[in-house]
Amino acid sequence: MTERGPGQPSDRSALYVFAVCDAPDPAVFAGLPGVAAGEPLRLLRFGALTAIVQSVRAADFTDEVWQARMSDRDELERYARAHHDVVSAAAASCPTVPLPLATLYHGEGRARQALLDETVRFSTAMERTAGHSEWGVKVYAADAPVPGPSAAPLRPETPAGRSRPAPGAGLAYLERKRGVQARREQRHEDALRLAETVDAAFGNLAAAGRRLRLHAPELVGEGRVQVLNATYLVAEHRGAELQALTRSLRDATGAGIDISGPWVPYSFVGEV
Structure with a gap:
C-alpha cells in the first residue's frame, strides 16, 4: 500500500520502502544515495523479515508532485535508477522482494504493520524466486x-480517346489481390x-x-x-x-x- 495525499507539510517525513529481504547485509548499501540525498538507507525489521527503507520529505511525494515527476522522463529515470540500485544491492545479498517505485508510508509504525500484514505473500515470493x-x-x-495488386493493363486508346481493360484483366486483378491476401495470412501464421x-x-x-x-x-x-x-x-x-x-x-x-x-x-x- 502506498500512502500519499493531496498535500503534506513540507517538514513532515515519510518512509520510502525499496524492498523486503530475508537477512540483508547492511554493508551492501554503503554509498548508495537512494531517492533522498543526505538520508541514509536503513533496515526496518518486521517479524522474521527486513525492509530496506529511507526517510524522505512527504511533500516530495504528494500526488501532485509525483504526477509531475512521472511526466518528466529524466526525473523519472533518475528515481527509477536510484530505486533499482538499492533493490539490486539487496538482491545480491539475500533473497529479496522488490517493492514498486514510490512505495511510501507515513511513519515506521504504519509501515511495519502494513508489511507484517503481507508477510505470507513476501515469504512465498522469496521462496519462489530465490536463486x-x-x-x-x-x-x-x-x-x-x-506488394499491392497491380493495375490491370490497358489497351491502346480507341479512336474515341477512351481506353478499355484488356480481356481478362479484371479476373487477373482479383487473382493478384487474392495472392497478396494469402501471403499476408501466411506471414501472420508463420509469426504466430x-x-x-x-x-x-x-x-x-x-x-x-x-x-x-x-x-x-x-x-x-x-x-x-x-x-x-x-x-x-x-x-x-x-x-x-x-x-x-x-x-x-x-x-x-x-x-x-x-x-x-x-x-x-x-x-x-x-x-x-
Whole structure:
C-alpha cells in the first residue's frame, strides 16, 4: 500500500520502502544515495523479515508532485535508477522482494504493520524466486513488404480517346489481390508459429514465464516485426544454458532474438 495525499507539510517525513529481504547485509548499501540525498538507507525489521527503507520529505511525494515527476522522463529515470540500485544491492545479498517505485508510508509504525500484514505473500515470493533471475526475450521476424495488386493493363486508346481493360484483366486483378491476401495470412501464421516455438523452448528452461504486450511498430524499427515480447524466471545456474538456447533458436528459425538480463525478478513477485 502506498500512502500519499493531496498535500503534506513540507517538514513532515515519510518512509520510502525499496524492498523486503530475508537477512540483508547492511554493508551492501554503503554509498548508495537512494531517492533522498543526505538520508541514509536503513533496515526496518518486521517479524522474521527486513525492509530496506529511507526517510524522505512527504511533500516530495504528494500526488501532485509525483504526477509531475512521472511526466518528466529524466526525473523519472533518475528515481527509477536510484530505486533499482538499492533493490539490486539487496538482491545480491539475500533473497529479496522488490517493492514498486514510490512505495511510501507515513511513519515506521504504519509501515511495519502494513508489511507484517503481507508477510505470507513476501515469504512465498522469496521462496519462489530465490536463486533465480529474470530474463527478457524479444523475437523479431523480417518484415517482408507486401506488394499491392497491380493495375490491370490497358489497351491502346480507341479512336474515341477512351481506353478499355484488356480481356481478362479484371479476373487477373482479383487473382493478384487474392495472392497478396494469402501471403499476408501466411506471414501472420508463420509469426504466430515462430512465437509459439520460441516461447515453448524458453518455457522448458524457465521456472515461469510471462508474455507481454508487443511493442508498437514505431518502437521496434523499420523492417522489423516483433512477434514475441516475454520475460522468464530462470535459475541462476542455468544462465549459460539460456544464452546457448538463444543462439540455437536464432540458427534454427532465422529470427532476430534479443535477450536482456539477468535482472532482479520484478515480474514474478506479484503473482503469489
